[in-house]
Amino acid sequence: xxxxxxxALVLMNLGSPDSVKHKDVKKYLNxxxxxAKVMDTPYLWRLLLVKGIIVPFRTANSAHAYSxxxxxxxxxxxxxxxxxxxELQQLTDTPIEIAMRYGHPSPADAFNALKEKYPHLDEVxxxxxxxxxxxxSYETAVDYAKQVHKKNKYTFRLSIIDPYYNDSDYINAxxxxxxxxxxxxxxxxxxxxHGIPERHLHKTDPTGxxxxxxxxxxxxxxxxxxxxxxxxxxxxxxLVATQLGIARNKYSISFQSRLGRTPWLKPYxxxxxxxxxxxxxxxxxxxxxxxxxxCLETLEEIEMRGRESFLNAGGESYTMIPCMNTHPAWVKTIxxxxxxxxxxxxxxxxx
Numbered sequence: 001x002x003x004x005x006x007x008a009l010v011l012m013n014l015g016s017p018d019s020v021k022h023k024d025v026k027k028y029l030n031x032x033x034x035x036a037k038v039m040d041t042p043y044l045w046r047l048l049l050v051k052g053i054i055v056p057f058r059t060a061n062s063a064h065a066y067s068x069x070x071x072x073x074x075x076x077x078x079x080x081x082x083x084x085x086x087e088l089q090q091l092t093d094t095p096i097e098i099a100m101r102y103g104h105p106s107p108a109d110a111f112n113a114l115k116e117k118y119p120h121l122d123e124v125x126x127x128x129x130x131x132x133x134x135x136x137s138y139e140t141a142v143d144y145a146k147q148v149h150k151k152n153k154y155t156f157r158l159s160i161i162d163p164y165y166n167d168s169d170y171i172n173a174x175x176x177x178x179x180x181x182x183x184x185x186x187x188x189x190x191x192x193x194h195g196i197p198e199r200h201l202h203k204t205d206p207t208g209x210x211x212x213x214x215x216x217x218x219x220x221x222x223x224x225x226x227x228x229x230x231x232x233x234x235x236x237x238x239l240v241a242t243q244l245g246i247a248r249n250k251y252s253i254s255f256q257s258r259l260g261r262t263p264w265l266k267p268y269x270x271x272x273x274x275x276x277x278x279x280x281x282x283x284x285x286x287x288x289x290x291x292x293x294x295c296l297e298t299l300e301e302i303e304m305r306g307r308e309s310f311l312n313a314g315g316e317s318y319t320m321i322p323c324m325n326t327h328p329a330w331v332k333t334i335x336x337x338x339x340x341x342x343x344x345x346x347x348x349x350x351x
Contacts, residue, residue, distance in 0.1 A: 015100030016075035077295035173329035195255035277314030287321035
């Protein structure tokens with residue numbers, strides 16, 4: 001049977017500490033923040049900031065935050081990714097492994113497991129669980145997987161699924177995960193995306209001059225859109241709102257999880273949550289479409305701290321719409337992609 005398997009799938013997510021113990025959280029933060037695509041400062045300055053200032057001061061707070069969302073089975077992000085793997089594996093004979101950009105299991109763990117079980121494997125397809133392109137999420141995950149593939153000289157090809165922020169199946173799955181919540185009374189829907197520094201947009205802009213050049217740059221056709229996080233989250237939001245029939249004045253976009261004092265994409269979610277009640281927005285629906293799996297940033301930052309901020313500012317009801325996790329429409333979407341992959345020789349990028 002092993003010889004008949006020629007293709008396999010790896011679901012790649014961000015990662016998580018191995019536990020909420022300080023030593024594990026510290027190790028994770030060091031790996032995460034020392035990534036030059038996350039903290040894109042010169043190495044020595046990054047080393048000083050991360051190991052000398054940020055990690056020593058953030059470890060205890062981060063460990064406490066993780067402890068608030070940790071489950072009996074471990075990190076929510078890891079658990080939801082494993083559950084997605086399980087749901088998919090029930091519907092396909094394509095072998096599926098999971099990998100994390102930081103922590104465990106690593107891409108090497110996933111590739112080695114597949115190679116051991118299926119020595120005649122021709123191709124491994126990598127599905128980054130990031131719908132939108134950003135150097136600190138999609139790009140770093142893909143580049144790291146490619147480095148591992150090249151370093152270990154695996155005989156199988158590695159193919160990468162492109163960002164799917166505007167894919168019709170993905171838009172449908174995201175919309176269906178939101179739809180049930182629209183039946184309750186609400187004043188506004190806030191699409192809260194993970195923030196990135198503005199300089200990251202400039203670094204990933206192949207034209208060198210388009211991104212953030214004017215207020216409407218995301219609406220003007222440009223090659224920059226292929227790697228522009230801002231354009232892509234605007235597009236996802238617009239397509240979902242159109243599919244669900246949400247009026248333009250009933251939703252908006254904000255950006256969360258910023259770090260440091262340099263300009264990040266605006267408006268900031270934490271600011272908007274404090275401002276909205278005074279604007280007459282008392283009943284809020286909020287979701288985090290930059291993530292397909294619930295994690296620290298959705299469960300602790302938005303569900304817990306965001307709720308407290310909004311209600312204390314005068315809000316009356318606050319409902320966080322979960323990430324797609326293992327929503328049937330999302331599982332069906334990936335299953336459809338797998339069916340298409342099995343019928344083709346390539347996906348998007350192949351090395």
